[in-house]
Amino acid sequence: MGGTEHLDIQREGATLVLTLNRPEAKNALSLPMLVGLYDGWVEADADDSIRSVVFTGAGDSFCAGMDLKALAGRSTGGERYRDRLKADPDLHWKAMLRHHRPRKPVIAAVEGYCVAGGTEMLQGTDIRVAGESATFGLFEVKRGLFPIGGSTVRLQRQIPRTHALEMLLTGRPYTAREAADIGLVGHVVPDGTALAKALEIAELINACGPLAVEAVKASVYESAEMTETEGLAAELKRGWPIFDTADAKEGARAFAEKRPPDFKRA
Structure with a gap:
């Protein structure tokens, strides 16, 4: 360590x-x-x-x-x-x-x-x-x-x-x-x-999706000094790719199957 x-x-x-x-x-x-x-x-x-x-x-x-x-x-x-x-x-x-x-x-x-x-x-x-x-x-x-x-x-x-x-x-x-x-x-x-x-x-x-967590944190700090219009545009650039990840699909499956998700950072 x-x-x-x-x-x-x-x-x-x-x-x-x-x-x-x-x-x-x-x-x-x-x-x-x-x-x-x-x-x-x-x-x-x-x-x-x-x-x-x-x-x-x-x-x-x-x-x-x-x-x-x-x-x-x-x-x-x-x-x-x-x-x-x-x-x-x-x-x-x-x-x-x-x-x-x-x-x-x-x-x-x-x-x-x-x-x-x-x-x-x-x-x-x-x-x-x-x-x-x-x-x-x-x-x-x-x-x-x-x-x-x-x-x-x-x-x-x-x-x-x-x-x-x-x-x-x-x-x-x-x-x-x-x-x-x-x-x-x-x-x-x-x-x-x-x-x-x-x-x-x-x-x-x-317990949350690590890619989503890191993207959310990055978006919050990145947009802090932007105008609202700039921030919303930047949010889409960071946020949309998360929906295409295997973790996002796993999250949806886990919800449907009523079980904890097994996120793989992928």
């Missing part, structure tokens, strides 16, 4: 589970974590048996943002990963989903702190589940910094602009309920159950 000392990669059936694993540092981002995370996204895209990804954190936090000392490769064993960053200077942005969009659906399972870089990575996921004690926020301005992980662009496209600007300009923390109220997360569940809920959603996705 791969992974690094700060990033665990596991399989749960057809779901790849990527777990940030620096609980003693509230899963603050390190170079080993970013390298492992990037490798996980690549694995998910490359392996057709993977139909969904769950993204979570070990311990009592999702991610408390960037650890600048660790990113520099000091004191966390990161020295041996520096060559990876030199070979691909964009690797950290791909790992954080700023410059990469996985073709498989990504479900975030958040417990505890999901702030700064954690909230920025969250915006690169598709479906979001939070424990009721989770905390969100973009704290950069409070430190005189800029949330350069994509938040000034993405956040206003995902939640109402007034809420995006309040989060960006005040640097204040948000509860899970507040995050749900403004549309940043879709589910708030009892503490300790976010991962189970995310895996439950993943199973529902995994």
Whole structure:
């Protein structure tokens, strides 16, 4: 499965589970974590048996943002990963989903702190589940910094602009309920159950036709910046070929025969 000392990669059936694993540092981002995370996204895209990804954190936090000392490769064993960053200077942005969009659906399972870089990575996921004690926020301005992980662009496209600007300009923390109220997360569940809920959603996705799922996700993001007329035309280009697949025929047969479909990605 791969992974690094700060990033665990596991399989749960057809779901790849990527777990940030620096609980003693509230899963603050390190170079080993970013390298492992990037490798996980690549694995998910490359392996057709993977139909969904769950993204979570070990311990009592999702991610408390960037650890600048660790990113520099000091004191966390990161020295041996520096060559990876030199070979691909964009690797950290791909790992954080700023410059990469996985073709498989990504479900975030958040417990505890999901702030700064954690909230920025969250915006690169598709479906979001939070424990009721989770905390969100973009704290950069409070430190005189800029949330350069994509938040000034993405956040206003995902939640109402007034809420995006309040989060960006005040640097204040948000509860899970507040995050749900403004549309940043879709589910708030009892503490300790976010991962189970995310895996439950993943199973529902995994039971669907994989070609259809990936085409639907691609169409949603592709059409987001188009006019309605352009988007509808693009949707037809992506959608019509799905009807000609063996999976589409299998879906119809399974419905008629009252049995679960056996999709083959064909």
